[in-house]
Amino acid sequence: MTFTRTFATAGRVLGQIRHDHRTVALLLVVPSLLIGLVAWIFVDTDVFTDIGPAMIALFPFIVMFLVTSISTLRERRSGTLERLLSMPMGKGDLILGYALAFGLLAVFQTAIAVSFAVWVCGLEIEGSIWLLFAVAVADALLGTALGLLASAFARTEFQVVQFMPLLVFPQILLGGIFIPREQLPAALEAISEWLPLSFAIDALQAVAADSESPEWIATKLLVIGAWIVGSIVLGSITLRRRTP
Amino acid sequence: MTSNSSAPLHEPSAPAAIIVQDLHVHRGGMPVLDGLSLAVPSGLIVGLLGPSGSGKTTLMRSIVGVQLVKSGTIEVLGRPAGSAELRRRVGYVTQQASVYDDLTVRQNLVYFRRVLGAPASDVARVIERTDLGSVERRLVGTLSGGQRSRVSLATALLGSPELLVLDEPTVGLDPVLRVELWNMFRTLAADGTTLLVSSHVMDEAKRCDRLLLMRDGALLADDTVHGVLEVTGTDDVETAFLRLIERGEPDLRPRDADEEASR
Numbered sequence: 001m002t003f004t005r006t007f008a009t010a011g012r013v014l015g016q017i018r019h020d021h022r023t024v025a026l027l028l029v030v031p032s033l034l035i036g037l038v039a040w041i042f043v044d045t046d047v048f049t050d051i052g053p054a055m056i057a058l059f060p061f062i063v064m065f066l067v068t069s070i071s072t073l074r075e076r077r078s079g080t081l082e083r084l085l086s087m088p089m090g091k092g093d094l095i096l097g098y099a100l101a102f103g104l105l106a107v108f109q110t111a112i113a114v115s116f117a118v119w120v121c122g123l124e125i126e127g128s129i130w131l132l133f134a135v136a137v138a139d140a141l142l143g144t145a146l147g148l149l150a151s152a153f154a155r156t157e158f159q160v161v162q163f164m165p166l167l168v169f170p171q172i173l174l175g176g177i178f179i180p181r182e183q184l185p186a187a188l189e190a191i192s193e194w195l196p197l198s199f200a201i202d203a204l205q206a207v208a209a210d211s212e213s214p215e216w217i218a219t220k221l222l223v224i225g226a227w228i229v230g231s232i233v234l235g236s237i238t239l240r241r242r243t244p
Numbered sequence: 245m246t247s248n249s250s251a252p253l254h255e256p257s258a259p260a261a262i263i264v265q266d267l268h269v270h271r272g273g274m275p276v277l278d279g280l281s282l283a284v285p286s287g288l289i290v291g292l293l294g295p296s297g298s299g300k301t302t303l304m305r306s307i308v309g310v311q312l313v314k315s316g317t318i319e320v321l322g323r324p325a326g327s328a329e330l331r332r333r334v335g336y337v338t339q340q341a342s343v344y345d346d347l348t349v350r351q352n353l354v355y356f357r358r359v360l361g362a363p364a365s366d367v368a369r370v371i372e373r374t375d376l377g378s379v380e381r382r383l384v385g386t387l388s389g390g391q392r393s394r395v396s397l398a399t400a401l402l403g404s405p406e407l408l409v410l411d412e413p414t415v416g417l418d419p420v421l422r423v424e425l426w427n428m429f430r431t432l433a434a435d436g437t438t439l440l441v442s443s444h445v446m447d448e449a450k451r452c453d454r455l456l457l458m459r460d461g462a463l464l465a466d467d468t469v470h471g472v473l474e475v476t477g478t479d480d481v482e483t484a485f486l487r488l489i490e491r492g493e494p495d496l497r498p499r500d501a502d503e504e505a506s507r
Contacts, residue, residue, distance in 0.1 A: 008358035015355075016346045019383060083399070088331040094446035207483050234395045242312045242326065244271060 023173025068147030106140035126210030267316035291452030335400035345385030
């Protein structure tokens with residue numbers, strides 16, 4: 001593994017996206033627009049105060065998952081993946097390069113989404129705004145890492161699109177947005193305690209309400225970080241140089 | 245530069261660049277290559293010809309080490325195919341242009357150069373060699389099919405690999421470009437590069453030093469162009485191909501035997 005190739009790949013991925021202005025615009029503003037829509041729906045109630053933090057977890061996570069998995073799949077379909085794997089390109093270099101490029105985009109996207117939720121939609125944050133931002137970035141990175149993992153498994157566009165309901169939707173359903181997780185049936189609650197998005201939503205809600213210590217939030221961040229690293233490692237192991 | 249197509253006979257017989265032994269490859273549950281054995285001598289242009297579906301691409305993928313192989317051995321430049329060390333010594337051009345449409349010609353080459361760890365000056369060199377100077381700042385997606393495949397070829401020339409595996413590099417090119425490309429292959433071979441070039445256009449066979457004719461995953465011929473035409477008593481490779489099928493017996497005269505005969 002060499003960092004030259006990792007950084008070259010990250011630069012190349014960003015270069016590709018830079019040529020597509022519409023994608024850049026969509027990537028940066030779509031999560032904010034969706035958060036704005038949710039705030040508008042509940043404008044006459046105080047529901048947004050409760051679910052606002054979860055929305056910050058949800059939309060960047062989904063958008064990053066989709067964008068990452070589709071773009072790595074394009075790499076496979078265009079034949080460039082085969083070319084790269086016939087070159088001295090480490091599998092880890094490639095996956096990490098993608099993670100870096102989309103991670104950087106995730107930081108910008110999250111900054112816009114958090115600012116929009118707090119200063120435009122009036123989401124009340126009792127705790128530290130920086131901690132909120134840190135958790136939100138980790139959550140968007142998680143979307144990227146799971147997207148990389150999904151595309152390492154998927155062989156076609158259809159499969160990638162199926163991986164979204166498979167990997168993402170259960171995490172949303174069990175993440176405590178619809179009903180608090182402790183009110184779920186015991187088995188589902190046990191499962192929800194292992195899902196990475198639950199950690200992100202818990203942490204964001206805790207920061208918003210300032211209900212837990214920074215250490216408690218740091219442990220949640222640590223778990224999300226472990227999921228990110230695990231997905232990237234698993235993704236690069238799954239990638240095969242030789243294909244049928 | 246001439247378009248002289250026969251191998252120089254005085255050339256010392258170098259070890260084979262590629263040795264394939266009893267190669268079995270299945271794709272989609274069906275055998276594509278079923279016990280194929282062949283050798284590609286160094287420093288020559290070897291044409292891999294056969295109709296679509298004859299197993300040319302599968303063989304090339306196996307040689308560059310991206311194909312799952314069922315059994316058999318492939319030695320490339322003295323190493324097992326797919327070894328890490330070979331990844332910078334072998335250049336591979338896939339059938340469809342494997343480059344990034346949403347990057348410029350130059351950005352593509354700069355990226356692949358970094359991946360290969362080739363010298364920075366290589367980018368300008370391959371742009372010049374493939375005559376892409378006038379479009380180097382354009383997005384590849386806006387180029388014509390012929391230009392795109394030249395970008396793909398330019399990528400394979402980065403780092404001056406000792407072996408070039410080119411899958412249908414001249415498909416869809418206009419005749420002038422096709423001649424230019426074959427002239428370039430000739431220059432590369434003169435510099436000592438081995439080229440394995442596939443094509444389904446029998447016409448192009450005459451530009452190669454040796455031919456491997458394939459049909460249904462097996463060899464119909466492994467001979468010089470002259471040898472194939474002589475054996476089949478014709479002056480056109482297309483007809484030779486048909487006669488070899490009728491004859492039901494392949495024309496296998498690997499390099500060494502051929503040299504013995506010519507002495």
